[in-house]
Amino acid sequence: MKKSIVFFGVVALLISSCSVSKVAREKRNLLSGTWILEDVSYENNTGNFSSILFNDAKDICFEGSNWFFRDNNSTGRYTIAPSSLCNGGDRYIRWSVVDREENYTSQLQFKFIDEKNKDIDGGLGYRLNIDYLTATEMxxxxxxxxxxxxxxxxYKFTKK
Structure with a gap:
């Protein structure tokens, strides 16, 4: 009897700790679909900046890229157009929304996967603060x- 109570207590604790908050669920629903990354810019400092984003490509390569988020299995991809500066193609991701403590913003986190949804970077991932999110803009x-x-x-996006 005691073992059953302990077992069910542990299961209940695991389920509650793994559940997604209402805020995160709402943001996941808003994120679901296809987005266009319209602009990459820099703030909080002066000067001209250029960077390699997500250890993948130059910032200019990301402008105009398509991002697709599928919320039913937390997978997606972003697609960079090929050019002389950019190695184009699809990059597959597994993503989620992370709720931070009350005074912090939620975050979009993702890591790279292959076409078969297998991790390809040993768990290395990225987190971006969700500064603004509506049904059409992010x-x-x-x-x-x-x-x-x-x-x-x-990173400024519009929904397609």
Missing amino acids: TLKSNNQVDGEQVTIV
Whole structure:
């Protein structure tokens, strides 16, 4: 009898700790679908910046890229158009929305997977702060250090 109570207590704890909050669920639903990354810009510092984003391609390659988020299995992809500066093609991802503590913003996190949904970077992933999200527009931000100074990369999307 005691073993059953302990077992069900542990199962209930696991289920409650793995559940997605209402806020995260709402943001997942809003994210679901196809988005166009319209603009990549930098704030909180002066000067001209160029960077390799997500250890993949130059920032300019991401402008105009298509991002698809499937919420029923947390997979998706982004597609970069080929050019002389950009290695085009699909990059497959597994994604989720992470709720941060009350005074913090939610985050979109993702990691790279292959066409068969297998992890390809040993669990390495990325988190972007969800600064603004509606049914048609989204702004994500990531804070980075450049020569000891903080630079925020801003990603502005529109829904297709």
